[in-house]
Amino acid sequence: MTTAGETNRVGETVLVGISDRLAVVTINRPEVRNAVSRQVQADLRRALADLRNDDTVGAVVFTGAGDHSFIAGADITQLKDYTLHTALESDMQKLYDEIEAFEKPTIAAVNGYALGGGCELAMACDIRIAADTARFGLPETNLSVLPGAGGTQRLARLVGTGRAVEMILTGRMVDAAEASAIGLVTSVVPAEALMDEVRRVADQVLRKGPLAVRLAKLVIRSGMDADQRTGLVVERLAQALLYTSDDKREGTEAFLAKRPPVFRGR
8 A cells, every 4th residue: 555655666667655644646658658558557557446445635637657658559569469358348348437537636647749549538537637748639540440448428428429530430549739729638747847736736636525525526427428307306316415524514613613624524
């Protein structure tokens, strides 16, 4: 288990560091631009399991080792051997579903190329902050496959169907400025300021009621897959739960007393 202030290796390919309730998960394969191999997937699952049960962690950041690549896609040396059964098992898609549904807020710190599986991982996160040197793309059609880790679905929901179809069919890359303009990323900052901005945004989230943050994520995600009337019902039910929570009482009492709240997540 990683403890506060330490950076520990999880398996062969992932590093995890924890500081002030923020865990930074780094895919550590810079020699192959942090390509997602089967080992990376296994190590990420282990890291998520550890962080899910770690009460000292309130939010999780994903990034890539080095200055040039966030994640430059799947490991092509393994992809060439994939079969029908590999696609049906859809291990990477399931992993990214797990990241999207993770109970704690997630942030992608995109420090370079985010292509294929890298772009798909970023899209599975709640917030995407990009360095101005970042590049995004889903170039799988160049290999006569398609984005199979959620890319066809999440990209369309983020940027609209028309732009998603164009990006996937052409396989072209977009720079950080265009990614921001079309809604693919939340914000863009100079590369040297990336982690400072990630920390600033994470601190904003971590100051909020953790139960409210968790339920807000759940309601938004659920509502995207339902009609508006159903989404509003889910919203009311989540609000009803929050109205009974210790955190709601603490939040309102702290506001009226003009003091910082001390939330416990209940």
